[in-house]
Amino acid sequence: MADNNSLVGGEVLRLQIKVKLSIVQIxxxxxxxINFFLIMTFFRKECFYTTTRYILFAVTLLSDSLMLVMSDFLVIVNYLEFTMQVWICIIIFVVGIVYxxxxxVTLTAMTLERYVAICMPLRHAELCSTRSTMYCILIIHGLSSVPCIVVLSTFFASASFSLYKQYSSCSVEILILHRWQGHVRSAVHQFYFLIMVIIILFSYVKIMKVAKAASGEDKKSSWKGLRTVILHGFQLLLCLIQLWSPFIESTLLQFDFMLFINVRYSKYVLFNLTPRxxxxxxxxxxxxxxxHALKNYAFFGLYKRNV
Structure with a gap:
């Protein structure tokens, strides 16, 4: 009787996982x-790919789309219980950790761009030229690579050569061979997010002062910039929750496996898929x-407006 109950329970669990996987794919x-639609709109007008805030916006779209594809690939691979050599997983995680x-980091750069536009309008054209934006993108990727370099350095220092040829399911936990490595990774990420939060708060306070002192169109523009900074702060909060989620999951795994599965699925949908x-x-x-460019593109050029 107990065996029958366990078989029924196993079938129910597999059915639930299949349903959740199908929802994720949809x-x-x-x-x-949607992201592809936004990216196509960006490339349709010259004013978008020659303006700093739109270029940085496109960087976030491309980065988020890449992360969506990679995370979904790992979800499918793990669902199928497909294993691959550790060195292949490392290459996948290098791209994943960076992006x-x-x-x-790009959201923080966009916040600084709004700060320059509102608080230093006379220097905006000089500091936020197309050439400067290209350098900024290189700096963004350089800064984003530092946590990956730290994680890989601790892994390479501890892993044996035979480990790279072993077959394993692709999970970021394979890079954490010792508990201290997890602490180092967490410390680096939290340091980054602390710096980004400070920059966003600094920009918010400075823009708020300008908004209160401004009048007319300047005041309207300043308050709009302030709302944009708040939106960036909210997006950063979602990224921070995603960073903390592994600690919550590891705690739940010790107590209730089903609760762990449900929380991990909810976290993936709410904090990985939706915000991106x-x-x-x-x-x-x-x-x-x-x-208006998006609206015109959506209606196949039937919607006309001078932009």
Whole structure:
């Protein structure tokens, strides 16, 4: 009787996982389609790919789309219980770790761009030229690579050569061979997010002072910039929750496996998938120029407006 109950329970669990996996695939397709639509809109007008804030916006779209594809690939691979050599997993995680940081660092750069535009308007054209933006993108990727270099350095220092040829399921935990490595990774990530939070708060305070002192159109522009900074702060909060989630999951795994599965699935949908689409979409819709270009593109050019 107990064996029958365990078999029924196993079938129910597999059915639940299949349903959740199907929902994830539907969401990934929808979100990738929206991001692709936003990216195509970006490339349709010269004013977008020659303006700093739009270029950085496109960087977040491309970074988030890449992360959506990679995370979904790992979900499917792990569901199928497909194993691969550790060195292949390391290559996948190198890209994943870097671009997981690229989005919040880019959001911070976008916040600084708004700070320069509102608090230093006379120097905005000089500091935020297209050439400067290209250098900024290189700096963003360089800064985003540091946590990856730290994680890989601790892994290479502890792993034996035979480990790289072993077959394993692709999970980021394979890079953590000792508990102290997890602490180092956590410390580096939290240091990064602390610096980004300080920059966003600094920009918020400075823009708020300008908004209170401004009048007319300047005041309207300043308050709009302030709301943009708040949106970036919210996006950064979601990234921070995603960073803390492994600690919550590891604690739950020790007590209740089903609760761990449900929390991990909910976390993936709420903090991995949804923010990587909805936040960029909201940002795009809030910008009047981008919104009208998006609307014109959506209606196949039937919607006409001078942008």
């Amino acid at each position: 969401l990934v397709i929808i979100f990738l389609s 997981n940081i690229v989005t919040p 689409c909805l936040s960029p979409l909201i940002y795009g819709l809030r910008d009047e120029t981008f919104f």
